[in-house]
Amino acid sequence: MEVICPYCGKIQEAPVDCLGCGQNIKWVDQLYRQSQTVYTKGYVLAGERNLTEALQFLKEATQLNKYNVMAHNLLGIIYFELGDVGNALKTWILSTSIQKEDNLASDYLEKIHKENKALEKYKQAIKLYNEAAEYLKNKNDDMAVIRLKKAIHLHQQFVDARNLLALTYIEQAKYTKAMEQVKRVLAIDAYNPNALRYLKEVQYHQVECKNKENELLDTKKQISLKSYGGAHKVINRGHVLGTAIIYFIFGVVCMLCVQVALVLPSKTEALQSALDTVTRKAEDDLGKLRGSLAEANTQITLLTDENKKITAQKEELQSMNSKLAQQSRINTVIELKNTKKWVEGAELLYRIAPEQLDAAYKEQYDELVKVVYPKAADVIYAEGLSQYNRREYVEAFAQFEKVQMYVPKTTVAANSLYYMGMIEEQNSQMDKAMQYYETVCAEYSGISAYYKAKERLKKIAG
């Protein structure tokens, strides 16, 4: 193995002492070999699609020997495969700085730079992901989900974005959607530790849901059995057969008794008395059993009632809690309105559930909707327009989407729809662009956006 002397930089074939400066460099050779072993482990793991673990080994290989170009290159490939394009590019650039000629990393970089559109998509996807993480820190799940979905749409391999989306869905108790993302991550990185933990969590909740469903079904069955107790007795043939057998045995015993009574009348009385005792005992036992059964039934009824009461109380408390939260949000929106923070006010207002408000608060809510949404829409539209002019299309698109949420069917909404169409055109998504233009033409007329959308449609068709 070729070794580079750390003291004088001479490249040589594994000597004990450097041929240039005479220093002992045996230990360098050992570290290089160790780096090669670790690289091989990483390579094998990468082949098994255990990318996260492979990543650790390859990092270690480059830390043991910074000149291990193969380790750098494979590390870049794994970053790229996981959707971390920034680190992939960084690693390949480092690799080319270490070995300028005959380096695969140069080919990778060239390929990526040739595909300008793809690179632009990766850039946007990473930006959206970072924004989503920030939104989640500020507890704004909805905005984070929009961004993560868009990031994944732009870059399907983006493992961190998929994991973060899965985590958000778990937090929102949307387990089926979370499972979808987890499965996609595991298809890319088979032993991704985060995805494996989320998988367990989702499976646990899905089993819990099934158990609850089964419990509900059992309860329903018990209730229906109780309601149709009479029918149960009629169709229980085993019980009828048992009784018939008892009667039959009883008949045989009686016949024997009569016969014996004819021969030994004195024994008849004793037998009769014994039979009476047995019958009385059986009747007593039957009575006791009936008593226990009635007691158990009463207890079941009591417990069921109690359970219903507790459930009702819990629901009431949850509803009260939710109502208080909604009211508190109304107050915050009023404060934001007074300080003219329209966008923040609108975001909070959008998260309020008006059906949970009392009449007084509902009135305030309606007033706020009339004032805050249009003001916020104006600010957001202006921001979107300036982002559009700066060619920041992803950010602009998100702003225009918000306008649709706040003030649908207004002139500002029509203008936003028009620009969403323009952005889709920039992204070469002509079908989507046409949909936006057609919506403008169908839902609005006589305004500037209507004529502009009509013009665009003509251009696309022609």
Added chain:
Amino acid sequence: MIDFEKELEKYKPVLEINNIESELTNYDLRDIVDLIKNIVNENK
């Protein structure tokens, strides 16, 4: 059960492509060989 807040802390910002240049400028490319060499030199 997963603790959402704690879990969220694991998600660090991903390196943006526009920031690669500055990241490379500040990158420490030293390996273990360099570190051992420095220690040996310091002890001489």
